Amino acid sequence: MSAHGTDGVRRPVIAIAGLAIETSTFTPTRTLAPAFHPDRGDEVVARHPFLAAYEHAAEFRGALTGHALPGGVVARPAYEELADEVVARLREIGPVDGLWYDVHGAMVVEGLDDAETDLLARIRAVVGPDTIVSASMDLHGNVTRELAHQLDLVTCYRTAPHEDVDATRERAVRNLVDVLTTRPVEHRRPVKAWVPIPVLLPGEQTSTRVEPAASLYAQVAEVEAADGVLDAALWVGYAWADQPRDRAVTVVTGWDTDAVVAGAERLARAFWDAREDFAFVAPTGTFDECITAALEPGAARPFFVSDSGDNPTAGGSGDMTWGLTQVLAQPAFAAPDGPTLIYASVPGPAAVAEAVAAGVGATVTVTAGAEVDDVHAGPITMTGRVHAVRHGDRDAGTEVVLQVGSVFAVLTTLRKPYHHEHDFTDLDLAPREADVVVVKIGYLEPELFDMAADWMLALTPGGVDQDLLRLGHHRIERPLFPYDREFATPPDLSARIVPPSDEPLGATP
Template sequence: MQKHPVIAIAGLACETSTFSPARTLAAAFHPRRGREIIEKYAFLSPGMPLGDSASWKGALIGHALPGGIVTRAAFEELANEILTRLGQICESSPVDGLWFDIHGAMCVEGLEDVEAELLRRIRLVVGSNVIVSASMDLHGNVSQQLAYQTDLITCYRMAPHEDEMDTKERACRNLVDILTSRADARSRPLKAWCKIPILLPGEQTSTRVEPAKGLYALVPGVEAIPGVIDAAVWVGYAWADEPRNHAVVMVTGWDAEIVTENAQRLAMHFWDSREAFHFVAPTGSLAECIHVALESDRRPFYISDSGDNPTAGGAGDVTWSLARVLARPEFQKADGPVVVYASIPGQQAADTIVRAGVGAIVTVVAGAEVDNIHQGPIAMTGRVHAIKHGDRDAIIECVLQVGSVFVIITKLRKPYHHESDFTELKLEPRTADIVMVKIGYLEPELYEMAADWRLALTPGGVDQDLKRLGHCRIHRPMWPFDESFNEPPDLRPRLIPSSNEPFVE
């Protein structure tokens, strides 16, 4: 009987904005270790085809809510534990493969291209002959060094990321297939890597609409070509300022001509479509979006407060939009149009509300504890509508009714993506006039609920107006920062060598 391969699992994931003053600490990663990792992914469970096809050994994974730059101390703490745990796994049994479970847009104080750096350190422990399969967000960044350190690499094909688990399962399945089918244990897949000088926000590259919908529809067809293992297209992460921030195509397989030809075909399609990328919804200033919502008879009407989106890396506590909502006369009486605002963090405000209790009238100050660049903290007086304890991210959630605005105040920042996020706070988003959420494109449940919506171009660490953020380290020219190029970009893919071979960028 053929021995099952031993596959270790490790990785850190955090989408981080270098334009946010926030910092991400180790606890934010909610690390999982050992069996906790296997239990997180149902497709690795005993009795499942993948679960039974290998001996899976969890080291450590950590997935933090997107935010500001990760502190160096936090990274070193988690990275060192990963290395220690991998060393212990290697001592008990030789490791054949590694699933590198990452996002791809993490930035760390004092380091660059940190996913490649983490994998470089991992390879010093597990060895250069271990086959590594990485799964990533399509908003991650694939430098040549990361491509070099991996053997297999793939990313989501949908934005919003409804295929997250499918992608991770695909990365594991490709890894098992390689480990169980190679006639020569030294053989490695070929990797065609192609840089595309485009850097766009996710709200302009949603696969719900063209041209991203058509671009990503090509990927499964490339993957199905004989000689190809996987094909992937990365949009890249627009709110960080590093040389690796740009779009990338990679195709892996066994035939050099096939992988390079198809990588170039996908890259050219992406480049040729660049002028067709537009926002996934109608946009406008906050005032324009509120005006449209009030004039509309479609309910509920959603407005994305996009500049401070905590699931893209915003600090989540920018008060700029909330201050303007509360200042509008339409919303200053309790019988005005019902607005739900999600959300603003304020630790002291949450504690004050909890002490006062539901039904009390309180005055609190919240927001701008981290990101006060655009607006300072905001004072609010209102009636306590609801209190909830125990959320994984927020810890405490409160609702304060200020006029006709129901403001969700949290102890720590939290994204609001699900109907239950509201209903558990005694809010009914389906019957509200306006629901304003710190988000970019609407996540699936919100998208289904919205009778109509607008994307407000508001300030913050993930401002949709990229040109006003001040990128200075990305490679130029870069679309749309530069709309004219002296000559067309070189979209010829490069074959990246295996990690056990010499490589010069």
């Protein structure tokens, strides 16, 4: 089961596997297997340069990992196809000492409420009960008691926006390598304290840039630093899936039961006590209010507006035309010499193909959007000048910029998030010089945040509507804040000790 290094020392073998997507059950799209852009075998290892720092201590073998852009529910045949390949590749790898489980935590599959646990059960059936499994997750994931049981080690991001993705993955691997190389076989599974917290909030109200989340996540490191604690993790949960597992959770692992329990309960109480203090990360308003503010004399430039309801990186379809329709209806942008506004983006394969055929500088009339998500607005028809064309983007395929009046609308073959300055400059756009930049996003990602002289969060409709009550959840476990403001009895925030993965879970306490 172990490999020999050049020095003759036996090294543990660690496999890498996982499927990751953040899934909105309120988005009408379906996610298919190619969307995960799977890496296989050596590709998996090569994707994570930090693994080189641990190659002296362990041998890493990639099975299959896939990371899809957030979106709609994963079609069951797509999941079965990928899960079967994960299992087959793990069989080919053979016996392993450990497994790094690289997942998000909010994947929804047709017919499965807890897909991460289902996939791990299939993996466990191959790698066996003795394999130590360490998971890295997004803090917007969901951790059921069943998932905590199947895992031995688990950690999640500590920043939102997520600026510690690689650091979190490395922490999961480092913990796994340390356990496999420093602890006797019979003492490799730490104590796991799990506390569900009856709170469900959108990420835009729980950003670690602002309070109270900034202070809450500062406590995670403090808990982890306690003697006898290996790792501490706090999940906000994922708000746009209508499932019983949706809620905040904390899991603390370590070797001292008292310290682990105390840490988990401290984080859970702190989160619960702060529930009324969470607020949006930026000033909010209706779309019209945000555009009006952006056009006020003296408003800082560039002024960014988040069209949050159709944010593709939170699970929105990215296909809605509602926001662009509202922009083009504004008289201020009707003439080419009006305030410059960039809008990113709306998919429209046929529109893109027509613009490409016409060429840069040509005037075209095209129709785009709402091919799958037409709940709030139908396809939009525009006449404008082709400003730019770009081929070969990993997410978008081909991108086109159409100038309509003073609006520069980005159209794509496939949906794409716009998070980086080069996403715009590659299209011959100058976001820093624009008056207004409207992006389908929630909180601004770091590069956009740095570019924005000012910004507002528009509370727009869509599959990731920030107004959770307006969405209409039916399957969440109640009582749950903010759906319920009054609780008949205080929530049970005591730590549940989850049995090791090689022992039966037993009934829910």
